[in-house]
């Protein structure tokens with residue numbers, strides 16, 4: 167993730183060159199990308215959403231219209247084009263949909279209320295203000311009309327509404343200035359770099375991605391570790407162990423300066439003192455990565471073919487056509503009595519709205535809030551790394567999904583579009599969805615009198631976000647009995663650093679010159695559950711071992727040791743700060759206490775985590791900006807001004823974030839029979855190992871949360887599925903099966919597997 171600053175902000179010209187290269191490749195790819203198969207069996211049946219999607223992201227036309235309207239001098243924002251803006255200018259940093267309030271959306275969806283207004287959230291960096299600042303504006307309604315106006319959204323949704331200018335991401339005007347300072351610094355010690363690292367300083371020899379370090383926004387002191395410029399993914403191992411910290415705080419670039427150089431665990435506060443020590447022979451040279459032999463670091467086939475592995479691997483396909491429907495225009499999906507609308511945010515990625523099962527809303531919204539990774543290490547890069555990926559454009563990091571490999575063979579793909587440096591940009595094939603075979607029954611029983619088994623299937627909606635080095639696969643999976651699962655898996659490259667011989671307390675050596683450091687991934691979701699209605703409560707079940715005595719026991723019998731359940735409905739928000747019990751001694755339900763099933767239990771969903779961690783370290787680098795990750799889950803009263811646990815600028819203001827999540831529950835409101843939001847994290851503690859090279863594995867680095875019906879109904883909810891057999895013994899004792907009239911032979915051939923050719927980027 168280290169370099170991802172540059173993907174958005176192009177901090178160094180060398181990295182820009184790298185990305186220019188990608189763009190050239192992408193251009194060729196667009197011409198030669200294979201046409202997708204037209205097999206009708208892999209096409210979803212035609213379908214219309216019941217209503218136009220009020221959550222659909224802003225179209226490129228809408229983005230252009232908002233930009234033009236804001237740039238008009240009549241709005242008095244004095245905006246310059248981002249490419250031309252200097253440090254003392256104002257420019258638009260981002261534009262995206264501001265989703266309608268839940269109240270408006272529900273009125274529209276459920277009660278024939280009016281179509282909610284289309285609104286835009288806009289970040290404007292105002293370098294021309296005194297003091298310079300960053301504004302979060304609400305612009306609308308759209309399309310532009312005499313009613314369109316600009317409101318201060320920051321005051322409504324942030325706890326610290328004044329966002330300091332130092333929290334901004336970079337832009338071309340700043341990149342140019344910064345490159346000058348970085349070049350002057352390393353240029354002054356070029357001879358020493360040539361001797362110590364093997365190459366003299368130049369923008370083509372070294373990459374200099376920045377690690378932000380802003381505290382409360384009163385300063386801007388990023389760290390740099392020099393990396394050799396590589397022409398492929400081996401760049402993620404090309405760290406040199408040579409660090410610098412700069413002061414880029416002031417709008418006046420003549421005040422920008424070097425704060426520190428660090429090499430071989432020593433520090434210097436000027437290039438002169440560094441050169442003095444170098445010339446005096448006081449600096450020990452460390453061996454560097456071979457830049458010629460990098461195959462070990464790259465994805466490619468290596469080794470002999472395993473027995474029968476020259477044959478294609480198994481696939482899932484639907485023998486008589488797809489069993490889900492997609493309205494691609496309105497981004498509305500149905501599958502086996504489930505339905506939902508899709509949305510996409512360049513900050514937060516794919517979002518689900520109005521998730522219904524058998525006609526009843528289970529969740530109003532399910533969306534990513536933030537993805538943190540918090541490192542520990544012995545050098546400035548690893549010790550100072552604490553990312554909040556939303557600020558690095560997690561949503562815009564969504565990458566094209568590679569057919570036949572990243573999703574099921576017959577998956578349906580959707581595109582996303584977002585505002586990118588002054589214009590709308592489309593990324594194709596970035597959301598996939600498919601029904602998949604679980605390869606095991608949902609349920610089953612077999613005995614001599616009767617038997618049965620129901621085929622296991624699930625519907626998965628998937629995207630992969632590549633944030634610099636890492637690839638996060640995020641799946642929302644629906645099951646036919648009413649469960650929803652949110653899973654995050656990680657692959658891609660480790661953030662490594664230069665190998666430190668004394669670094670075993672933090673690091674694992676993974677190559678001749680690099681090591682990976684311990685870090686936590688915690689990925690937080692908003693799950694606005696509406697189980698059996700909008701008013702819900704949280705119920706905790708505690709399981710303890712007790713000594714029991716009963717009247718049917720003899721007097722001389724010892725008390726019976728056994729488990730016992732107690733139940734409590736939680737009263738206030740602070741009680742619903744949840745850490746899962748490692749041995750399932752406690753579990754939590756969210757449901758409607760006023761809506762009971764036939765046996766008198768509140769209709770509920772159970773929260774079922776699978777291998778989850780939470781953040782355990784806060785301090786200067788990650789503090790008030792990631793409090794949503796300090797526990798496994800929280801339940802708070804749903805509020806329109808508490809829409810998101812984080813914000814774009816939380817990443818760059820650890821000490822004074824725009825959104826301070828503790829404020830969501832600090833007022834300790836009643837959570838009994840209220841409209842509630844569950845903020846739940848998944849994640850894993852990543853101790854790197856040799857097998858993380860070249861890439862971390864999705865199948866191992868994974869975590870999930872499942873939400874399942876718990877007394878929600880009177881019986882389990884897959885009994886209406888026909889893809890099941892039921893058997894009853896006849897007079898002679900043979901189990902005679904009934905397969906419910908399903909023709910498993912099917913009418914479609916297996917999906918075509920066309921060569922991929924070149925890939926889009």
Ligand SMILES: [Cu+2]
Nearest residue numbers: 656685687852
């Ligand atoms: Cu990791």
